[in-house]
Amino acid sequence: MKPQLYIQKTLEKALHSLGIDRIDPTWLNLDKPKQEGFGDLAITAAMALARELRQPPRKIAQDLIDRLELDPFYVEKTEIAGPGFINLFLAKTCLRRTVIDILEEGEAFGNSDWGQGNRVQFEFVSANPTGPLNIVSARAAAIGDVLATLHERVGFKVEREYYVNDAGRQVRLLGASVNARYMAELGHKTEIPEGGYHGAYLIDLARDIVAMHGHALAELSEKERLTRLGRMALDTLLAGQRASMDKYRLSYDRWFRETDLRQRQAHLQVLQIFAEKELTFEKDGATWFRSSLFGDEKDRVLVTSEGEPTYFLIDIAYHLDKYERGFAILYDLWGPDHHGYIERMRAAIQALGYSTDSFRVHIIQQVNLFRSGEVVKMSKRAGEIIEMDELIDEVGVDAARYFFVDRRISQPLDFDIDLAKKQSDENPVYYIQYAHARISNILRYAEEQGVAPSAEADLSALENDSEMDLIKKCLDFGQVISKAAQFVEPHRVTTYLYELANVFHRFYHDNRVVSEDHRTTQARLILIRATRQVIKNGLTLLRIDAPENM
RNA sequence: GCGCCCAUAGCUCAGCUGGAUAGAGCAACGGACUUCUAAUCCGUAGGUCGAGCGUUCGAAUCGCUCUGGGCGCGCCA
Numbered sequence: 001m002k003p004q005l006y007i008q009k010t011l012e013k014a015l016h017s018l019g020i021d022r023i024d025p026t027w028l029n030l031d032k033p034k035q036e037g038f039g040d041l042a043i044t045a046a047m048a049l050a051r052e053l054r055q056p057p058r059k060i061a062q063d064l065i066d067r068l069e070l071d072p073f074y075v076e077k078t079e080i081a082g083p084g085f086i087n088l089f090l091a092k093t094c095l096r097r098t099v100i101d102i103l104e105e106g107e108a109f110g111n112s113d114w115g116q117g118n119r120v121q122f123e124f125v126s127a128n129p130t131g132p133l134n135i136v137s138a139r140a141a142a143i144g145d146v147l148a149t150l151h152e153r154v155g156f157k158v159e160r161e162y163y164v165n166d167a168g169r170q171v172r173l174l175g176a177s178v179n180a181r182y183m184a185e186l187g188h189k190t191e192i193p194e195g196g197y198h199g200a201y202l203i204d205l206a207r208d209i210v211a212m213h214g215h216a217l218a219e220l221s222e223k224e225r226l227t228r229l230g231r232m233a234l235d236t237l238l239a240g241q242r243a244s245m246d247k248y249r250l251s252y253d254r255w256f257r258e259t260d261l262r263q264r265q266a267h268l269q270v271l272q273i274f275a276e277k278e279l280t281f282e283k284d285g286a287t288w289f290r291s292s293l294f295g296d297e298k299d300r301v302l303v304t305s306e307g308e309p310t311y312f313l314i315d316i317a318y319h320l321d322k323y324e325r326g327f328a329i330l331y332d333l334w335g336p337d338h339h340g341y342i343e344r345m346r347a348a349i350q351a352l353g354y355s356t357d358s359f360r361v362h363i364i365q366q367v368n369l370f371r372s373g374e375v376v377k378m379s380k381r382a383g384e385i386i387e388m389d390e391l392i393d394e395v396g397v398d399a400a401r402y403f404f405v406d407r408r409i410s411q412p413l414d415f416d417i418d419l420a421k422k423q424s425d426e427n428p429v430y431y432i433q434y435a436h437a438r439i440s441n442i443l444r445y446a447e448e449q450g451v452a453p454s455a456e457a458d459l460s461a462l463e464n465d466s467e468m469d470l471i472k473k474c475l476d477f478g479q480v481i482s483k484a485a486q487f488v489e490p491h492r493v494t495t496y497l498y499e500l501a502n503v504f505h506r507f508y509h510d511n512r513v514v515s516e517d518h519r520t521t522q523a524r525l526i527l528i529r530a531t532r533q534v535i536k537n538g539l540t541l542l543r544i545d546a547p548e549n550m
Numbered sequence: 551g552c553g554c555c556c557a558u559a560g561c562u563c564a565g566c567u568g569g570a571u572a573g574a575g576c577a578a579c580g581g582a583c584u585u586c587u588a589a590u591c592c593g594u595a596g597g598u599c600g601a602g603c604g605u606u607c608g609a610a611u612c613g614c615u616c617u618g619g620g621c622g623c624g625c626c627a
Contacts, residue, residue: 026567035570047569050607057607082570083608128627170627195626286625297552297623304625311627339554339622365555366621407563410555412620414562419576423589426576434589442586449586487567495564498574509582509591550589 002101003074003094004030004041004479011043014067024048031085032476039079039087040472046084057084095471096459102474102530110477110537115156119326122148124333124364125245126163129238130174131199133388136335138248139413140364141388142404143490144333145250149541150485150493159253159327163318166234167258168311173197174237175230179222181206182229186215199385205233244388248397249543258314266317267309270352271302273320279351289313294347316348323354331488332361333409339363362488365412367404372418395420398544402429405542406494428498432535433547435501438508439532440548446514446525453525461523466507470527473503474534481541497538504531 008028015023027045046061053060061080068086070078076091102109124144127137144160152158165171177196184190185206192198209217209232217225238255245252261267271287274280279290285305289312292299302313322330334341342361349359369376369386376386392400399420406428407413423430446453462468476496484492513524539546 029567031569033570034565034573038570042570044569047608085570165627168627284625288625301625306625308625310625315627336555336621341622343553363555363621411563412556416562419562427589428575430589431575434587438587438590445586491564495574502574505590506592508586512586514586550587 002478003090003098003475006074007041007043007070007088010068010070011045011064013069014064015045017067018063020049030088033085033087038081038085039077040090041088043086043088044084046086050084060084061086090472092460092463092468095468095475096462098471098475099459099462099527099530102533103526106533107537107540109533110481111153111155112478112482113155114482115151115154117155117157118328119159120151120156120329120331121159121161121322121325121327122151122331122333123161123163123322124331126165127241128165128170129234129241130170130197131237131385132201133241133244134385135367135369135388135391135415136364138388138391138400139367139404140333140335141245141248141250142401143364143409144331146401146405146490146493146542147331147333147485147488149543150481150490153481153541154485156329160251161254161256162252164238164255164257165311166238167262167314171230171234172226174233175226178202178206178209178229178233179226182209182217185210186218188218201237202233205236208236244392247389247392248401256318258318261314261317261321266321267302267313270313270316270320270348273353274302274351277351289348289351291344291347291351294350296343296347300344312344312348315345316352319345319349319359320352323352323358328358330359332359333364334361336363336366360488362409364409367413367415370414370416370418376417391417398433399427399429401542401544402494405490407491408489409491428494429544430550432497432501432539433545434550435504436532436535436539436546437548437550439504439528439535442513442528443525443532444548446521449514451514451518451521451525453529454522457522457526458519459523459526461517461520462527464511466503466510467524467527470503470507470531473500474531477534477538493538493542497535497542500531500535500538504528504535 007030011028012023015027027048029044031042031044033039033042043061043064046064047057049055049060050057058080061084065078065080065086068078070088072091072093074091074094075088077089079087081087105111122144125133125137125140127133133141148158148160173193173196176193177198180190180192180196181202209229217228220228242255271280274289279293280302281288281290281299286301287303288299289302290299300312301310302316303309319330332345342363345361346356346359350356369391395417403415403420404413419427420429443453462471477500480492480496484490511524513528514521536546
């Protein structure tokens with residue numbers, strides 16, 4: 001059993017024996033003392049209970065300690081400190097046992113099962129298929145993928161989905177924009193329409209189409225031509241987006257097409273449900289949804305006076321479809337420009353009869369690119385964007401993923417291209433990878449010296465502080481994953497890995513692994529193998545390479 | 551105007567489901583390679599946690615107000 005769990009169970013028993021029956025789970029929380037000398041874990045229950053029991057926290061702490069029957073295999077020492085902390089010092093016996101646990105659990109070390117197999121869907125990026133993916137998409141892609149993986153690790157059944165807006169106005173505009181480029185290639189000057197796409201990628205695309213079809217398309221009626229060109233452009237751009245994702249080591253379970261919903265007239269079902277609940281009304285020739293009844297600031301149009309379903313209505317149908325596919329929780333990661341959209345969608349979810357708790361929207365904040373200390377200016381309207389591919393090609397997938405995840409998602413991210421490219425100590429990605437490579441190298445060296453790590457190794461040779469610090473750090477991994485998933489904070493993983501690498505490098509500096517002392521050598525080889533396993537599990541979860549050589 | 555996000559060391563950021571003396575990296579300065587990779591380690595210096603009020607035994611953390619910044623508020627998608 002993991003020491004944290006053991007302590008919590010024992011604490012629970014002690015609370016019961018104090019006559020406390022209803023236990024608030026937060027009372028079982030174990031703090032990690034920041035200060036050295038305050039032990040490894042701290043029970044804060046005494047302070048939390050002070051008000052309820054109307055007793056001084058230090059007295060409660062003493063009562064608790066008197067009833068805590070902690071096995072010395074796990075806990076070596078307890079003491080009351082400060083306002084009423086019970087500080088616990090983990091015993092070396094259980095820490096050594098942890099090393100074995102890590103190696104036995106291998107890739108699964110750090111996993112847990114509180115998700116109980118519930119089905120969760122992550123929908124993220126879902127950029128319009130009207131151009132290449134940009135760097136905001138790259139951030140969303142890294143975050144969505146890691147969040148999904150984190151949820152897999154804590155026991156959810158997860159699917160990753162990309163919603164393709166392949167219908168509606170923007171696709172018509174795409175067709176018209178390609179048409180302009182195509183006709184221009186053939187010498188017919190044609191304007192890109194208002195709101196159309198000016199990016200250079202459409203010029204390339206038009207050339208390719210000319211190369212393949214010549215002027216054949218120019219013979220068609222304009223309507224037919226726009227449709228055909230739009231379809232071709234969409235297919236090509238979508239394929240490009242998929243290729244970018246592949247390169248980014250991201251694989252979606254499903255690319256969901258908006259046209260599927262349109263063909264099925266899926267929005268009619270939504271209109272029917274809303275109508276039955278009397279949540280719609282007609283005004284000015286349009287059909288409206290009384291979203292204001294659910295906290296939205298005003299009512300919203302579902303069907304325009306022209307008889308067209310709005311994007312919003314289709315999106316409601318999409319979310320209904322997700323629920324009907326059996327997901328218990330829906331995570332939507334949206335860009336900052338969709339902020340004003342959250343409330344109305346939440347209203348719709350409620351109107352459909354689902355709990356707002358099951359629908360979790362997170363806004364991924366913008367990315368500012370810096371090069372040589374200057375902001376790289378981008379203008380979508382003028383078609384000046386930094387493509388996701390360019391960034392990946394320049395800094396590499398490892399660095400891109402690391403930096404995109406290494407920040408709270410609610411914060412705008414300043415991405416320093418120069419730093420991400422640096423192959424030096426300034427770059428945390430290399431720092432972590434180096435720890436992994438360093439361990440691999442020691443293990444290779446040991447093998448060359450004819451020392452193979454043995455399962456029979458006597459771990460009691462692990463004795464000193466830097467060895468114990470390393471084990472303790474490894475032990476934290478499971479909790480880091482759980483909290484990162486629970487609080488939707490993937491940056492906890494990168495922060496943790498950095499710290500783990502740091503503790504390892506310090507251990508390395510203080511201790512020689514392969515030495516004359518066989519007993520110690522064996523034990524330390526086991527220890528660093530366990531450490532490497534944890535680093536690797538962390539990097540794998542981020543889908544960052546764990547190199548054996550650097 | 552309304553709503554959301556944010557403000558912590560010179561810079562980039564952790565810490566925030568209330569807890570002990572607020573931490574890293576970079577930059578600055580000073581040390582450590584005859585050794586399993588110095589892509590490393592150790593040390594020094596650096597702070598009114600934007601301001602104020604409140605809640606509390608206790609606030610960077612929670613609430614309110616203010617200041618300063620970013621974004622969003624269409625019968626668009």
